[in-house]
Amino acid sequence: MSTTHPSPGGGTLATWVRDLGLGIRFAVTGGREGWTRTLLTAVGVGLGVAMLLLAAAVPAMMGARNDRGYDRDYSWFNEPPKRTASTVLFAPADTSFRDDSIRGLLLKADGDRPVLPPGVEAMPASGEMVVSPALKKLLDQPGSKLLRERLDYRPAGVIGDQGLLGPAELAYYAGSDKLVARSQDGSTGNATRIPHFGRGESKPEPLGGVLTMLVIIIVVVLLMPVAVFIGTAVRFGGERRDRRLAALRLVGADSRTTRRIAAGEALFGSLLGLVVGTGIFLITRQFSTEVTLYDISVFPYDITPGPGLAALVALAVPGAAVAVTLLAMRGIAVEPLGVVRKATAQKRRLWWRLLIPLAGLGLLAPLFGTVSQEDAGVNPYQVTAGVVLLLVGLTTVLPWLVESVVGRFRGGPLPWQLATRRVQLDSSAAARMVSGVTVAVAGAIALQSLFTGVQSDFVTATGDDPDRAQLSVSQSVDSGAQAQRVEKAFADTPGIRDVLGVIQDDAVQGNASTLKSEDITYATLVVGDCATLRELARVGAGCADGDVFLVQDPGGYGDMSFAKPGDTLDLNTPVTDKYTGTPQPWRIPADARTARSRVSPDGEQTWGVLATPAALDVAALPSPSVRLMLRTDPGSPDAVEHARNTAARIDPTLTVFELTATHESRKFTTIRRGLFIGATATLALIGASLLVSMLEQLRERRKLLAVLVAFGTRRSVLGLSVLWQTALPVALGLALAIVGGAGLGAVLRTMVGESPHVDWASVGVMTGAGAGVVVLVTLLSLPPLWRMMRPDGLRTE
Amino acid sequence: MSTTDNLMEAVDLHKAYGPTPALDGAEFAIRAGEVVAVMGPSGSGKSTLLHCLAGIVRPDSGSVLYRGRDLTAMSDAERSALRRGEFGFVFQFGQLVPELTCVENVALPLRLNGTRRKEAEARASEWLARLEVGELAGKRPGEISGGQGQRVAVARALVTGPRVIFADEPTGALDSLNGERVMRLLTDAARDTDAAVVLVTHETRVAAYSDREVVVRDGKSRDMERVA
Amino acid sequence: MSIGHTLLGLLESGPRHGYDLKRAFDGKFGHDRPLHYGQVYSTMARLLKHGLVEVDGIEPGGGPERKRYAITEAGITDVEKWLAQPEKPEPYLQNTLYTKVVLALLTGRSAAGLLDTQRSEHLRLMRELTERKRHGDLADQLVCDHALFHLEADLRWLELTAARLDLLAAEVAE
Ligand SMILES: Nc1ncnc2c1ncn2[C@@H]1O[C@H](COP(=O)(O)OP(=O)(O)O)[C@@H](O)[C@H]1O
């Protein structure tokens, strides 16, 4: 049986298999201690694996959501489809309730075989609706009275999953017999005719270059700490393992054999971790229905990693576990009589540690200024490799930093001395402990500064002034009289304090009927009382009913040359390029004054002819629309819901806008939300790994703690020393993260052509979040510390 | 033996861990400058007795009088202060803080009492020299032998000038020669400073350094001097 | 213990008078049983006869105690041989103690109690030896250690026996 003898050369496959197998046996049969260690590793790796699987499922998840979104969407056709037995009329009737937005569509079948949106079994009859399960639940809640009043349809069914983006989506389809197909020129009708649901051939627009880069970096930044965490998890209980390996050396195993046995143990732990991780993944997936994070909810079956990515995780994790173990064991010598650390003898060198981030920089530098949103061509591998190298570089520089800074400390108060000495003795363990936080914070800082750099491209100031009015409504009406009824309806709505309303129409030159269509020029006609006009232009305190004001377009595009005091305008504006109908002249009073435009509460710069009601009879306007700005009562939080109900009574497709100061591109918003979700999960993971390493450190020092307590050491001394012992490397790690993160951020900003400036606010927030996690972890480790400071530790095993 | 010359006296100590009684009516008394060996088979309750006497563990019942004060009635903080100020400890092994140098280890109890670092380390150096390990001052515990480490630990127990030194199997991990040297240095120093020593051991040769012995069996103590 | 070999060994460091030899012997090895002068004479006479020592000189005044002895080549070889030869292990105290322990068990007394008393007795002597060791020179320490280790060995044997017999008693009682 020659195979059972340890072969001194030991490189063959057979010896590898044998020793790995031996390691696996130790992991299984190592008694209670061996099991604890294996389980700890398995749970740690499992958490990481679950994160990786989740990340691997994101592309498929987004794809599935996108597909369903496209399948239920509608297209506009240049040539309106012919009415057939299967065509359908629709009008969007989205609304919001409190903080939730509700997708709504009014439908009317043209014939008896109407096409149906995905997830809907039968076309709702007029006055009926089908609702998503989440909306059904919301409607059934006692607090949803206002919503029930608004969606005043009889529920006739439930939308199936294939018609929803996620389980928590609020959506309804309501039947309406009031829908009339819009005429070709859009002047009549309120609905669009479609032959089918779905966008057909049209594909989602690709992410632009900047967004692609953002996504890549988010993924890298979120997954790097997971990798670091898995690396830490594989080392859980390493010291005890080394002692056991030393015992094996004593009975004749050579050092290669011990290394392979250790690899076998790590392999087993990580394989178990894969199983645990898959379990955690499958279980959390089930809970995804219950969770709505940042407005996104997903169906469990959407969270399915692509087979390629899943296979990559399954191979990379055990492979990395073995690699990390072998690497860690290079730093120590397991001798028959115990473990000798080799590393401490030599001082760490900086130069090769700097090579790694420099290599990353070298990869990214050629891209400076080349990435733009219009151009989708970013080489994802180059960006990923560059960012990964830069961040990995931080973890290689960190041990050097910790060693060279902490190595200088001498003396100080006792807790400080205990802590610094501890870190001095094993600076690599300290550096390892905080490398996850360092990478996460550095990545987050870099991302944040990239975000603030590019967000001006995606976030636009709306110009809204929510201080002057809080809601706005616009609606075309049949007549001035109807416009006044609409205004009155909102004025009578509970919670609405004030209504600023104008009635608008367009006017053209007085001789427009004789002009060629390209020569016809339009100006806006705005009718409102003095109080309202004051919000639109600087009409002055002297405004009285009967006045007319002429306002130039501050944007410079509008032409007012045909609208001077005394000029005649034609109120019959053509809706197509040919003038039709009879002219409807109106003369601008000779005493009309000029006024300068002013940004209105709804963010617009109104220009044209502003008239008070006595100067221009609204009944005379041929195609008026009403534009309202509502001021709500601050004491009535449901004012907006009441206003929406009023709007729905007037016309279900009428939307009430809440005035906000900024507006974000939807895609950008989605990415930002993804980042927040990921960052939360990553920070939680980092906290967990920090906690485990800390508890492990404490457990290894149990006996020593007990001796110190016997000496009469105060708890505060030990507590403080534990705090310092964590805080010191963390502070250094965070300092490095700030430098590295700001540097990486500057590099990324240069790549997208922004100035490389540092966003100190986000540096503060991210560093604070990292520090917060550490403080939390320290607090959580105090109760076990107090417990370990009991005399039980004095018993010798 | 009159009760009043006793520096420390324990009466009817009971302590149970779960259903197992570790101490079951143990008694103990020691005078200043006396070295008392606590002997008995392993698991008989020797360490538990020592822990109760030193105020590390609070007995379930019974009292421990130290210079007229009852340790069992003191708060945790008061007992800690007492241990810092008046007691010294030597254990079997693993008691030196591995990241501190030997001189820092010895200075530790002084610093816990608020002595400044310079002064504490100066006094620690003196004690190291007295225990014949002065040249180890700058070394870490991982770099010295077990016997040397134990002498450093003795120096640490003595550095505050304690009135009672508690030693639990102080030579348990040492060979005979080092064990003898440690015992000799420990008892010599205790004699010089008139400190009492509670010496838990199962080795008779080590117990021979004591003035008298107390045997613990099944949590009950037997004072062999009184018996004799 | 061979007195002849011991005296020969003492002569190896240099010639000595008879009374000098007795003092050295008593000081180093004879704490419990001092040597008689007669023993010295007869032993030295025997060694002379075998050619292991020779008379190095006689002080005026006569008398055997005035003779100065020196070791011969043959004597040195003899000491060397003696030192190299292991001693026959000799059961001596064990016999008595064993009898006592067995008796204790038979009469239902605790072997542990006997052990404690015996140890107390042993310790009394061991403390004395330890104290002597504190103040003596190296040779004193070696001699005391020898005695201490033997006493300890007795006790350890007794301890083990007592523990075994107590176990046995517990089994018997069940
Ligand atoms: N912290 C503890 N928890 C549970 N049992 C304990 C603890 N400390 C001691 N014991 C038990 O109490 C008994 C006496 O222990 P100990 O005083 O350590 O004995 P000795 O020091 O004489 O070997 C033993 O049975 C031991 O198992």
Ligand SMILES: [Mg+2]
């Ligand atoms: Mg013990």
